[in-house]
Amino acid sequence: MTDARRISSRRLPGLAPWLFISPWILGFFLFTLGPMIFSLIMSLHDWPVVGERKFIWFDNYTTMLTQDPRFWESLGITAKFALVFVPLNIALSFLLAVLLNVKVRGTSLFRTAFYLPSIISGVALVMIWKWIYSKDYGLLNYGLSLLGVDGPNWLGDPNWSILAIIIASLWGLGGTMLILLAGLQSIPKELYEAARVSGVPAWAQTVYITIPMLSPMLLFTFITSLISAFQQLTIALLLTKGGPTNSTYFFAMYIYDNAFKFHDMGYAAAMSWVMFLIILTLSVLVLKYSAAWVHYEGEAKGGGNG
Amino acid sequence: MILRGLGLAGLAILGLKKSFGTVDVLKGIDLEIREGEFISFLGPSGCGKSTLLRCIAGLEELTEGAIQLGGREITDLPSAKRDIAMVFQNYALYPHMNVRKNMAFGLSLNGMPGVEIDTRVRNAAEILRITELLDRKPRQLSGGQRQRVAIGRAITRQPKLFLLDEPLSNLDASLRVTMRAELSALHDRLGVTMIYVTHDQVEAMTLSDRVVVLDKGRVAQFGHPLELFHRPANLFVAGFIGSPQMNFLTAKVEGQTADSITVSLNGAALTIPTLGHAPVDPARPVTLGIRPDRLEIADEGQLTGTIRLAERLGTENHLHIALSSGGSVVVITDGTHPARAGDQVKLRIPPADAHVFDADGIALPRRLDAATEALISEPEGPADPA
Ligand SMILES: Nc1ncnc2c1ncn2[C@@H]1O[C@H](COP(=O)(O)OP(=O)(O)OP(=O)(O)O)[C@@H](O)[C@H]1O
Ligand SMILES: [Mg+2]
Numbered sequence: 231m232t233d234a235r236r237i238s239s240r241r242l243p244g245l246a247p248w249l250f251i252s253p254w255i256l257g258f259f260l261f262t263l264g265p266m267i268f269s270l271i272m273s274l275h276d277w278p279v280v281g282e283r284k285f286i287w288f289d290n291y292t293t294m295l296t297q298d299p300r301f302w303e304s305l306g307i308t309a310k311f312a313l314v315f316v317p318l319n320i321a322l323s324f325l326l327a328v329l330l331n332v333k334v335r336g337t338s339l340f341r342t343a344f345y346l347p348s349i350i351s352g353v354a355l356v357m358i359w360k361w362i363y364s365k366d367y368g369l370l371n372y373g374l375s376l377l378g379v380d381g382p383n384w385l386g387d388p389n390w391s392i393l394a395i396i397i398a399s400l401w402g403l404g405g406t407m408l409i410l411l412a413g414l415q416s417i418p419k420e421l422y423e424a425a426r427v428s429g430v431p432a433w434a435q436t437v438y439i440t441i442p443m444l445s446p447m448l449l450f451t452f453i454t455s456l457i458s459a460f461q462q463l464t465i466a467l468l469l470t471k472g473g474p475t476n477s478t479y480f481f482a483m484y485i486y487d488n489a490f491k492f493h494d495m496g497y498a499a500a501m502s503w504v505m506f507l508i509i510l511t512l513s514v515l516v517l518k519y520s521a522a523w524v525h526y527e528g529e530a531k532g533g534g535n536g
Numbered sequence: 537m538i539l540r541g542l543g544l545a546g547l548a549i550l551g552l553k554k555s556f557g558t559v560d561v562l563k564g565i566d567l568e569i570r571e572g573e574f575i576s577f578l579g580p581s582g583c584g585k586s587t588l589l590r591c592i593a594g595l596e597e598l599t600e601g602a603i604q605l606g607g608r609e610i611t612d613l614p615s616a617k618r619d620i621a622m623v624f625q626n627y628a629l630y631p632h633m634n635v636r637k638n639m640a641f642g643l644s645l646n647g648m649p650g651v652e653i654d655t656r657v658r659n660a661a662e663i664l665r666i667t668e669l670l671d672r673k674p675r676q677l678s679g680g681q682r683q684r685v686a687i688g689r690a691i692t693r694q695p696k697l698f699l700l701d702e703p704l705s706n707l708d709a710s711l712r713v714t715m716r717a718e719l720s721a722l723h724d725r726l727g728v729t730m731i732y733v734t735h736d737q738v739e740a741m742t743l744s745d746r747v748v749v750l751d752k753g754r755v756a757q758f759g760h761p762l763e764l765f766h767r768p769a770n771l772f773v774a775g776f777i778g779s780p781q782m783n784f785l786t787a788k789v790e791g792q793t794a795d796s797i798t799v800s801l802n803g804a805a806l807t808i809p810t811l812g813h814a815p816v817d818p819a820r821p822v823t824l825g826i827r828p829d830r831l832e833i834a835d836e837g838q839l840t841g842t843i844r845l846a847e848r849l850g851t852e853n854h855l856h857i858a859l860s861s862g863g864s865v866v867v868i869t870d871g872t873h874p875a876r877a878g879d880q881v882k883l884r885i886p887p888a889d890a891h892v893f894d895a896d897g898i899a900l901p902r903r904l905d906a907a908t909e910a911l912i913s914e915p916e917g918p919a920d921p922a
Contacts, residue, residue, distance in 0.1 A: 254581060289599045290564060318911075361879075382710070418626065418628065419632060420624045420628035421628055423595050423622075423624070423628065424628040424630075425642065426594075426614075426616065427593060427594075427595070427615045427616065427620065427621065427622045428593065428616065428621075428641070428642025428643070428644060428645075428646075428689075428693060429614075429615070429616025429617070429645070429646050430616075430641065430642055430645050431645065434645050438630075438641065438645075443631070443632065444631040445632075464625060525631065525632035534872075
């Protein structure tokens with residue numbers, strides 16, 4: 231005890247705070263910043279898993295952008311996926327959150343039920359969906375047949391496969407829903423009562439009160455959904471393996487293949503950096519243009535009781 | 537149901553009961569409020585003031601009973617159709633809208649023409665002196681300014697009835713005094729019926745034409761503020777109104793006439809005039825009430841005791857006295873009175889100032905001197921156009 235005090239106060243003033251923060255700093259350098267820098271260096275190399283590494287400047291990047299149609303294809307598929315998934319994910323989460331925010335008996339049961347898929351292992355989830363989507367024995371097509379509809383080959387038909395993946399991905403919206411639900415519950419109920427007294431109809435309460443008050447959460451879920459859309463891998467990998475005819479060959483899967491199938495670590499690292507830059511750019515753009523529609527109560531000073 | 541003596545916008549509450557599940561919060565409320573009156577709902581925390589107000593506002597469904605406004609049944613009408621406006625304790629301003637929008641929001645969604653809305657917002661802003669704040673967001677306002685905006689929003693609805701739920705309780709003491717005066721002025725200016733919920737008796741006493749004292753979901757008394765003070769209907773009101781609290785002493789009935797009652801207190805007899813009362817059961821003890829400022833330190837008195845604590849407030853002293861007969865009382869004396877802690881004193885109860893409550897806690901009607909009687913007699917319908 232006395233030793234420690236002597237060290238911190240005389241020989242090394244200011245050491246104590248660094249000691250306290252060191253677990254985080256170590257973690258950050260070892261597991262976040264370190265690998266990032268390492269992968270950046272990798273991306274400037276021809277880096278086979280075994281064999282000689284060669285520094286090739288930006289060759290990986292130029293190859294990707296100019297001579298690799300698969301890069302563009304997979305990026306296109308990912309963009310298409312994101313374009314449908316992100317709005318749907320947020321809209322459905324919002325809808326569910328609003329429904330679950332209504333005080334009726336059994337609400338907590340439903341809350342748990344909707345969140346359940348988010349805590350199940352992704353692999354187990356995929357196995358369930360495989361069975362649901364199966365052309366001849368699947369639950370989905372059985373249900374459709376009851377309605378007299380001849381269901382498509384969900385996972386085998388390039389026209390349907392991406393939709394199948396979107397639906398399966400939406401299954402995990404519990405997390406998004408939970409964030410929005412927490413947001414809904416933090417809106418003071420007097421706002422709605424004041425609106426009721428002034429005769430504001432329910433739809434207008436949603437549009438003019440709920441959504442603006444929820445906007446910081448909506449922005450947050452927008453960005454996290456965007457990120458998870460670009461990182462989509464597990465479900466596609468296990469459900470369709472990118473097929474049929476590459477119709478679900480996502481960008482992240484191409485990175486995965488480059489690294490672990492084609493053993494071209496340098497190229498995979500370069501692609502990861504491109505993905506990082508795309509997500510970063512999109513997030514920055516979203517944040518920049520969100521100022522117009524996002525309302526932060528937190529800016530208020532002494533506005534806690536409002 | 538026929539209403540007696542109600543102005544056009546009078547409010548009548550008939551047999552109102554409200555339960556949440558198995559909890560009975562309001563247990564049968566009957567009230568008749570005249571047009572233009574300023575009414576306070578006063579009572580301790582949890583007595584059901586807010587619930588009653590919310591029932592009137594249509595934010596809670598009644599379990600039983602009916603509400604009429606201006607002779608019109610509004611019990612089952614949605615809030616918006618009741619011709620009321622409400623000001624919430626925490627203001628309930630829409631934080632993402634500026635002041636102008638906050639006031640105009642409800643109106644514009646009800647299809648009111650923009651010109652009309654503009655006029656109303658401008659009028660309300662002028663009345664409340666917030667014109668220069670119209671383009672600010674609520675978070676850029678002080679507490680008092682927010683409160684004004686909330687009141688402004690209510691004014692723009694031009695309601696028949698204003699409902700205010702502890703609108704000043706979030707403000708600091710000096711601002712409360714200012715806003716109290718402004719509310720009073722606003723009421724005079726608009727002449728509209730206002731119901732004001734508070735647990736602060738000073739607010740209720742100073743602002744109101746009449747006060748409803750609520751106790752555990754029942755109306756304990758409904759009357760002129762000074763009537764509550766000088767002629768409390770029961771032990772609850774007697775103890776609740778006035779600070780420090782009225783002193784209560786147990787006494788025995790010795791005899792009674794039609795308009796006086798003689799009780800004995802530690803052997804001393806005391807004859808207290810009443811306004812005429814139903815005979816009291818002499819076998820059961822009564823409670824004698826005397827306000828601290830009416831107890832006198834004298835050479836001869838019915839009570840003796842020792843001063844335990846003397847609080848000197850400058851203009852007056854609050855003396856906490858342990859009685860030799862058991863129990864304790866508080867006496868207010870002039871600030872220059874020399875009494876000190878440890879002193880033995882004798883206390884005299886002036887009979888005309890004593891309140892008598894029967895064994896069930898109901899007051900025997902007090903006989904008051906003419907001047908006080910004039911003070912507490914209700915002014916005829918304040919907004920009576922005649
Ligand atoms: N929604 C509700 N569900 C169940 N009980 C409620 C509900 N609202 C109020 N109560 C109960 O009703 C009683 C009266 O509540 P109310 O809010 O009317 O009190 P109040 O007189 O306004 O008190 P305060 O001065 O603290 O605001 C309380 O005991 C409260 O617990
Ligand atoms: Mg209340």
